[in-house]
Amino acid sequence: MKNLLDGIEEILLMGPGPSCVPEEVYKALSKKTLGHLDPYFLEIMEELKDMLRKMMNTKNNLTIPISGTGSAGMETSFVNLIEPGDRVLILLNGVFGMRMQDVATRLGAHVDVLEFPWGKSVIPEVVEKKVKENSYKIVAVVHAETSTGVRNPVDEIGDILGDSETIYLVDSVTGLGGIEVRMDDWNIDVLYSGTQKCLSCPPGLAPLSFSDRAMAKLNARKTKVPNWYLDLTMIANYWGQNRVYHHTAPVNMLYGLYQALFLILEEGPENVFRRHLDAHKMLVAGLEEIGLKMLVEEKWRLPMLNAVCTPDNKDELSIRRRLRSEHKIEIGGGLGPLSGKIWRIGLMGHTARQENVSRLLRALKSVLS
Numbered sequence: 001m002k003n004l005l006d007g008i009e010e011i012l013l014m015g016p017g018p019s020c021v022p023e024e025v026y027k028a029l030s031k032k033t034l035g036h037l038d039p040y041f042l043e044i045m046e047e048l049k050d051m052l053r054k055m056m057n058t059k060n061n062l063t064i065p066i067s068g069t070g071s072a073g074m075e076t077s078f079v080n081l082i083e084p085g086d087r088v089l090i091l092l093n094g095v096f097g098m099r100m101q102d103v104a105t106r107l108g109a110h111v112d113v114l115e116f117p118w119g120k121s122v123i124p125e126v127v128e129k130k131v132k133e134n135s136y137k138i139v140a141v142v143h144a145e146t147s148t149g150v151r152n153p154v155d156e157i158g159d160i161l162g163d164s165e166t167i168y169l170v171d172s173v174t175g176l177g178g179i180e181v182r183m184d185d186w187n188i189d190v191l192y193s194g195t196q197k198c199l200s201c202p203p204g205l206a207p208l209s210f211s212d213r214a215m216a217k218l219n220a221r222k223t224k225v226p227n228w229y230l231d232l233t234m235i236a237n238y239w240g241q242n243r244v245y246h247h248t249a250p251v252n253m254l255y256g257l258y259q260a261l262f263l264i265l266e267e268g269p270e271n272v273f274r275r276h277l278d279a280h281k282m283l284v285a286g287l288e289e290i291g292l293k294m295l296v297e298e299k300w301r302l303p304m305l306n307a308v309c310t311p312d313n314k315d316e317l318s319i320r321r322r323l324r325s326e327h328k329i330e331i332g333g334g335l336g337p338l339s340g341k342i343w344r345i346g347l348m349g350h351t352a353r354q355e356n357v358s359r360l361l362r363a364l365k366s367v368l369s
């Protein structure tokens with residue numbers, strides 16, 4: 001019998017995620033599976049929570065990985081906090097803002113959307129006016145909009161919301177591990193991420209943190225959380241001191257995340273962010289030399305997700321296919337209204353290295369000529 005796994009090649013992952021995985025993380029994933037209530041595994045869980053707090057710069061007690069991909073982090077955040085009729089404001093400038101709108105609407109929230117042009121950032125002054133005129137239970141924004149390569153001013157929006165009653169919810173699936181995230185300083189109440197972007201672990205977990213204020217809204221619910229699997233009141237009992245069984249933690253995935261966080265903290269988050277920025281600058285310079293243009297204005301560019309306008313006279317899909325087949329490099333295409341118009345070149349986590357940038361630039365030059 002032929003085993004398809006024997007045919008897996010090593011591809012340089014320079015798309016919008018997953019990113020390249022360090023050897024140490026693969027090794028961690030293949031360590032012996034322990035029982036999910038094993039005392040040694042519980043020690044690993046405790047340290048994982050601490051490492052996540054360091055990455056997010058938060059003191060929040062409930063800081064844990066959710067068993068599921070980044071979207072499970074999004075779903076967990078909304079499903080635990082929304083009660084039918086709650087007024088929610090989504091700041092939208094890309095695909096992942098749209099996903100938030102969909103998730104919140106399905107839960108029966110009264111959703112307002114403040115939309116900004118895709119490829120441009122959210123404007124804090126416009127948000128300020130909107131939140132002054134209305135009373136929202138939740139304001140939600142995407143930190144690093146992976147569909148467009150835009151960084152949103154999450155810190156400034158946090159200043160505007162300040163100590164108001166409004167819960168401030170931030171998607172940093174692509175941000176965490178690539179650019180600074182200061183959850184407590186930026187007044188963020190709810191933050192979630194994913195493992196396969198700048199944390200450089202395979203997809204499968206969603207780090208998430210809830211502030212005391214978010215926990216208070218959860219605990220004051222009049223109705224049960226309408227989703228059993230993602231109900232944080234039960235999950236917190238499993239990750240807390242009681243260790244009450246809820247679902248079986250994906251033990252080996254958690255080893256992988258442990259190792260991925262260990263590597264970032266060992267290198268030093270500041271150094272990791274600088275590595276992203278250096279690789280990004282080198283990429284932009286190289287792309288401009290070939291005559292390609294960036295979609296996003298310099299100030300709002302994400303180092304880990306580079307949106308590049310595709311050349312007019314070429315079939316962009318066939319170029320991506322050739323990069324994959326001839327050069328073993330994956331880059332991403334555009335989503336929604338940007339489909340066919342941009343490439344999305346990821347420099348996420350372990351991928352964000354100058355040698356990878358050189359390899360891509362060489363390959364692009366050869367394919368484009």
Ligand SMILES: *Cc1c(COP(=O)(O)O)cnc(C)c1O
Nearest residue numbers: 069070071096144146173174194
């Ligand atoms: C990738 C991504 C998600 C969804 O994560 P999945 O792991 O694909 O479920 C959500 N938000 C943003 C900003 C993302 O980049």
